[in-house]
Amino acid sequence: MSDDEVKKFLYVNRKAPYGTIYAQESLEVVLIGAAFDQDVAMAFLDDGVFQLTKGQDTKGTGLKNFSPTYRALGDYEVTKLYVEQESLDERGLTLDDLQDIQYEDEDDDYAEKPSIIVVSRDQMASLMAEQDVILSF
Amino acid sequence: MSYEVNGVTIEHDEEGYITNLSEWSEDLAKVIAGVEEVEMGDEHWAVVNFLREYYEEYQIAPAVRVLIKAIKKKLGPEVGNNKYMYELFPYGPAKQACKIAGLPKPTGCV
Numbered sequence: 051m052s053d054d055e056v057k058k059f060l061y062v063n064r065k066a067p068y069g070t071i072y073a074q075e076s077l078e079v080v081l082i083g084a085a086f087d088q089d090v091a092m093a094f095l096d097d098g099v100f101q102l103t104k105g106q107d108t109k110g111t112g113l114k115n116f117s118p119t120y121r122a123l124g125d126y127e128v129t130k131l132y133v134e135q136e137s138l139d140e141r142g143l144t145l146d147d148l149q150d151i152q153y154e155d156e157d158d159d160y161a162e163k164p165s166i167i168v169v170s171r172d173q174m175a176s177l178m179a180e181q182d183v184i185l186s187f
Numbered sequence: 188m189s190y191e192v193n194g195v196t197i198e199h200d201e202e203g204y205i206t207n208l209s210e211w212s213e214d215l216a217k218v219i220a221g222v223e224e225v226e227m228g229d230e231h232w233a234v235v236n237f238l239r240e241y242y243e244e245y246q247i248a249p250a251v252r253v254l255i256k257a258i259k260k261k262l263g264p265e266v267g268n269n270k271y272m273y274e275l276f277p278y279g280p281a282k283q284a285c286k287i288a289g290l291p292k293p294t295g296c297v
Contacts, residue, residue: 085250114246122245125253 057182058089063098065187067117068108073101074116076187081119084126091130092123095137095174098187102133102148102166117149124153129165136171190218204286211239211289219287223278230266231275231284234258238288248293251281 061080067073076092084090094102101120108115123131131151138144145168154160169177178184190197190205192215198206203222205211216235220227227235237258241249249257259267266272272280281293 081247081250085252116246118244118246122241122247122249122253125249125257 056087056089058180059083059091059183059185060178060181061090061092062178062184062186063092063094063101064096066097067101067106068111068113072187073098074114076185077116077119079185080123080128081126084123084128090128091132092128093132093134093174093177095134097137097141099133099137099141099143099148102131102151103143104147104149120149121151123151124165127153129153129163130167131165132174132177133166133168134171134174135168138168190215190222192218202286202292204292205289208289208291215289216287219289223283223287225276225283225287227287230262231287233262233266234272234275234280234284235288237261238284238290242288242290248281248285248288248290250293251279254281254284 061076063073063076065072080090080092101117103117106115106117120131123129133145133148138147145166148166151165152162153165155163188199188201188203190199192212197210197215200206203219205215205219217227220231225231234254238248238254241247241254241257255267255269255272257267258272261267276283285291285293
């Protein structure tokens, strides 16, 4: 596939993980879509930042805890998870509250590198402006 | 629809994937493999065990290309390649091996 056929896809996640099905559906679509050799990234803002938090426990809700699946995204070459700083701040969260999500960089002797990139609201806006396709969940 | 293992009945869906993942055992794997006409050798078990570990860690069954890449890393390129993996599991290494491993169908499989 030539480079000009590759589009930039951004999956935007704005909702808490378990109140609705959006977070899980988004993750599933990303995993399926990753097979199509596009440039895929995910963005987490508003309550969406809760999707990446550590120590999620769904016992008692009857729902599957799918948070470990975010750590598999690197295997699917989804290595850019943009998290908005202001959304973290507004919820009293820091990067330490989020899972340590890494990917292996094949071009750098399989070095493990962090997938989460914290960006400001302004940076998030310019990031969105660069995309070919934005899917909102 | 169900499998019979050592006198125990284990429910499966219309495609043969077990309904309750906690009911899996090696004996059950052999029964499912029998239905699938797969003779389980060491390499088959290595793939099945890898899939179970992957599911335990990430809560998903990996897509076939992810599986093959990981097996290549773990067992070397003689096993971890498309052709050989399809020889081990003729109906698709992810699809068929997941069924034997007692996991759901891999995400994105139709």
